Amino acid sequence: MNLQTLFQDFNPSKFVVHSCLLVFSTLFALRLDNYIVWSYWTVFTPIWVWKVLVISGATVGSYVWWRYPHFRLEGEAYIHYKSMLISLALHLILLMFELLVCDQLESHRHLWTCVFIPLIFISIVSIAVCIWAVKHDRSFELELFCAVNVLQFIFLALKLDNFISWSWEVVFVPLWIVMCLSLVGVLYTIIFAAILLRTPEVNAQQRRSSFHSALVIPILIFQVLLANKLDDDIRMSYIAVVSPLFISFVTLILMSFSAKGGNKWWFGMRKDFCSFVLGACPLLQEYANIAYHTERRTNGVELEQQAEKNGST
Known part of the structure; x- marks a missing residue:
């Protein structure tokens, strides 16, 4: 495998996002367990x-x-x-929410209901963004996540401010519904792929389904552990509670190498990441060309040997 084969479907945006979330979730769990005493501004x-x-x-x-x-x-x-530009606008509003969360964790001078206002606003706007993205064949994972969880964000804000006294298992009901629907979709895909197992195209689909199950099931386990932890039904450290989530993040990071897509105007690249890197680094381009020609020469020799074998028979 040469560099061009490795990075031709690489999506740097998803790689960066999922890597940052993996590191953040680790630091945040360690901070909640008091294994580290850094300020939340550093944890973020x-x-x-x-x-x-x-x-x-x-x-x-x-x-x-x-x-x-x-x-x-x-x-x-x-x-x-x-x-x-749409993605930038949503990220700026999301940044406002994250700044408020960090300040609230440090100072406790805000109502959580006020802190969640930017996130709820994003969730409402994301509905229109999802429609636009579908119309123009653009990816919208973040927008879809926000749009389907607007009720969950409201419940979280009300619970953190003690406006409602429900248990955390009840508070997470909107997320239970979303995750269960996702799990049903994954199971349906796996069953469908298993029925047509001998079809090569479906085999690839089954591999993708296994990746999706590696996303949904750990998140569901994490959600169960977190609800029980917050309700004081189990005695576990937060790092243990978050550990199933690491599987999902690692899976997402691996999937970013075959995610394709991505916006070509970030940093003004105007081309896919592989072409940009090879164009910006002549040494890598030379290595990729050598690897390509070597592979091509090897394939040519194999074809000649096969032709000679067929001719002799």
């Missing part, structure tokens, strides 16, 4: 890194967009650029 460092990359990527992309007008004629440049 992976989140800040994520947002800095988003803002800087959109800034550079916008500069390239306005500095070189002829680039706007390339394919679906307008759709990509609009998608980048």
Whole structure:
């Protein structure tokens, strides 16, 4: 496998997001268990890194967009650029929520209901964004997550402010519903793939289904453990409670190498990540060409040997 084969379907955006969330969830759990005594502003460092990359990527992309007008004629440049601006706007509002959360954890001077207002606003706006994304064939994982969990965010805010006295198992009911529906979808896909097991295309689909199950099932286990932990029904450390979530994040990171897609206007690249990296690093491009020609030569020798074998028979 050469570099071009490895990175041709690589989605750097998803890789960065899931890696930052993995590190953040680890630090946050360690902080709740008092294994580390850092301030929450430090614990949120992976989140800040994520947002800095988003803002800087959109800034550079916008500069390239306005500095070189002829680039706007390339394919679906307008759709990509609009998608980048929409994503930037949502991330800025999400950043406002994260800043409020961090300040609330440090100072306890806000109502959680006020803290969650930006997130609830994102959830409502995300419904329209999802419709736009479907219409223009754009990815919308973050927007879909926010849109389907708007009721969950409201319940969390009310519970944290003690406006409702429900148990955490009841508070998480909207998320239970979403996760159960996701699990049903994964099981249906696995069963369908198993029925047509001999079809090569379905085998690939079954592999993707196994990845999806590696996402849904650990998240569901994490949700059960978290609800019991918050209700004081079990005695476990937060790092143990979060551990199933690590499986999902690692799976998502691995899936980012075959996720394809991605917006080509982040940092003004205007091309897929593989082409951009190979174009920016001549040494890597030379290595990729050597690997490609070596592989091609090997395949050619194998074809010649096969032809000679067929001729002799």
